[in-house]
Amino acid sequence: MDAPLTIPTPKNISFEQAATLGVGSYTASLGLFEGLNIPPDHPTSNPEPKDEWVIVFGGAGSVGQYAVQLAKTCGYKVLASCSEGGEEVSNFPNPLSSYRIPSSSTPYTVYCPPSDDGTQLLKSLSATATLNHTLDHANQLAAIRSLTGGNFSRVFDAAGYSYPLAAKALSEISTAAGPKYFTTTDDWSPLDEIPGTKTHRITLGPIGREGEEKLHENIKKYIPVIKTLVEEGTVFTNGVEVLGEGGIEGLKGVLEKGEKGEKGKKGVVMVGGV
Numbered sequence: 001m002d003a004p005l006t007i008p009t010p011k012n013i014s015f016e017q018a019a020t021l022g023v024g025s026y027t028a029s030l031g032l033f034e035g036l037n038i039p040p041d042h043p044t045s046n047p048e049p050k051d052e053w054v055i056v057f058g059g060a061g062s063v064g065q066y067a068v069q070l071a072k073t074c075g076y077k078v079l080a081s082c083s084e085g086g087e088e089v090s091n092f093p094n095p096l097s098s099y100r101i102p103s104s105s106t107p108y109t110v111y112c113p114p115s116d117d118g119t120q121l122l123k124s125l126s127a128t129a130t131l132n133h134t135l136d137h138a139n140q141l142a143a144i145r146s147l148t149g150g151n152f153s154r155v156f157d158a159a160g161y162s163y164p165l166a167a168k169a170l171s172e173i174s175t176a177a178g179p180k181y182f183t184t185t186d187d188w189s190p191l192d193e194i195p196g197t198k199t200h201r202i203t204l205g206p207i208g209r210e211g212e213e214k215l216h217e218n219i220k221k222y223i224p225v226i227k228t229l230v231e232e233g234t235v236f237t238n239g240v241e242v243l244g245e246g247g248i249e250g251l252k253g254v255l256e257k258g259e260k261g262e263k264g265k266k267g268v269v270m271v272g273g274v
């Protein structure tokens with residue numbers, strides 16, 4: 001990868017955290033800023049809180065965690081789905097006026113979100129409400145209606161599984177009068193048009209390749225925003241877990257054993273010293 005497409009290491013995170021920052025945060029940024037039509041400088045311009053929801057399906061995953069936090073820093077109320085936590089729906093007493101997380105200024109603080117409990121993880125990342133995605137669609141839609149009152153026009157499918165639910169939520173529950181937006185990490189399945197909705201499929205895969213000027217231009221706009229938000233403690237990186245013994249042989253071992261590490265955390269293999 002060419003240096004201009006990488007994020008200079010934020011000064012308050014560990015090397016292992018920095019190694020995992022790119023893909024999740026770039027994918028979430030492409031979804032929010034290109035797909036959901038939110039200006040890319042919005043999160044760092046300290047926008048006024050909005051009385052409008054963004055829905056993030058798959059909010060506890062790597063991409064989802066960044067999508068939740070970025071949407072929150074843009075001033076939206078965020079309803080995020082996850083599978084764990086034992087609660088079907090949680091609405092956190094999270095006043096819009098305090099949506100910015102207080103800055104964590106200690107260098108190299110490794111923030112470890114409670115990754116075994118999606119609801120608590122999302123709460124700690126400042127989601128406004130959560131929804132259990134193991135409920136059947138009728139119940140998830142009923143929960144979306146009761147939590148948001150239909151006051152949303154932007155839906156982010158971070159998991160890549162949620163097109164059918166998103167399509168129903170946007171066409172049957174959203175009360176938005178203007179354009180609606182749907183973005184998804186699913187860049188492979190055929191998807192029907194959702195009435196009144198612009199659909200954007202995130203495609204980070206070709207990053208670094210020739211002929212991808214538009215993608216590179218976008219990524220370069222996001223880099224200073226992501227770095228600033230991480231350094232000021234507004235956006236937390238994903239939890240990390242170092243896997244294997246390290247070195248190329250260690251990498252081979254991790255791959256052979258199919259080690260993935262703890263749910264909700266990024267597995268990192270230290271190939272060389274730093």
Ligand SMILES: NC(=O)c1ccc[n+]([C@@H]2O[C@H](COP(=O)([O-])OP(=O)(O)OC[C@H]3O[C@@H](n4cnc5c(N)ncnc54)[C@H](OP(=O)(O)O)[C@@H]3O)[C@@H](O)[C@H]2O)c1
Nearest residue numbers: 027058060061062063082083133159160185202203204205
């Ligand atoms: N198009 C692109 O350019 C691009 C770029 C990056 C990633 N991706 C794709 O994006 C997806 C997410 O990536 P990731 O790195 O964030 O993966 P990840 O960390 O493994 O997260 C996946 C999340 O999906 C959630 N999930 C599983 N089944 C679900 C369902 N039925 N409804 C709603 N959510 C569900 C899981 O939630 P729980 O943990 O709560 O069960 C999990 O948190 C992957 O498919 C990946 O291949 C695409």
